[in-house]
Amino acid sequence: MAEISAKDVMALRAATGLGMMDCKQALQETSGDVEAAEEFLRKKLKGKMDARTDRAAGEGRIAIATSDDGSSAAIVELRAETDFTAKNEKFLEAADKAAKLALEKSAGAVDADDAITGLIDQIRIVTGENASYARGHKLTGGSGGTFGVYVHHDGKTGVLLQGEGDLPEALLRDICMHITAITPRPHGVTADDIPANIVEKERKFALEQAMESGKPQEIAEKMVEGKMRKFFEEVALMEQPFIKDPEKKIKDLLPKGASIVAFLRWQVGEAS
Structure with missing residues (x-):
């Protein structure tokens, strides 16, 4: 021996x-x-x-990684049974490694491969808890692309923002923090980016309210349009009042020629 x-x-x-x-x-x-x-x-x-994978894993952490050349960035969510494990150094290291592995994939949703699965297996072994890779996504910018990232201090909410043009790092971070904190949360960069199912649900609700008012059809339709305009102002990022200076909208903060292309706001446990 x-x-x-x-x-x-x-x-x-x-x-x-x-x-x-x-x-x-x-x-x-x-x-x-x-x-x-x-x-x-x-x-x-x-x-x-x-044998423990049937246990609920409702805690976890968000991790974000950017490529060395700044051309791409990835966000991932890892889950654990308890917040104690989600704070474990090995768990946090695995989350960071998973985000870096996601950078190696194609743009879009990132599924778990053997390397990511290996990280999860290791967490399970070390902690004795069920753990899982909940989701991942990679964004790729062009030569003029730039990224803003922010993970809240508790690690449970993270924002990945993609922009174009001359966008200072401090401004990108401020907008990411705005997306994290603002209520109602933005659902798209502009009104055109808001998912159709969310728009339809809001329009249906507005129509029901208008019809219950007993107003004539023509007036009810105008009420709906007014409510929808207000809705778009509330949930389209560019139209939202900046949380640190409500006198300005997010679109007013952008330098000339710069724009926000996309963003992802993830919170642990919201994707089931």
């Missing part, structure tokens, strides 16, 4: 977060090979962790 050094046991423990005895046993089973021992532990405990 290979001699197992304390240094190797500590190295394996640092890599896996598991106890000393588990790490020592794994090294004995793999003749002192730290890398092989890590894989041994992952396979040994994976079945046990998979």
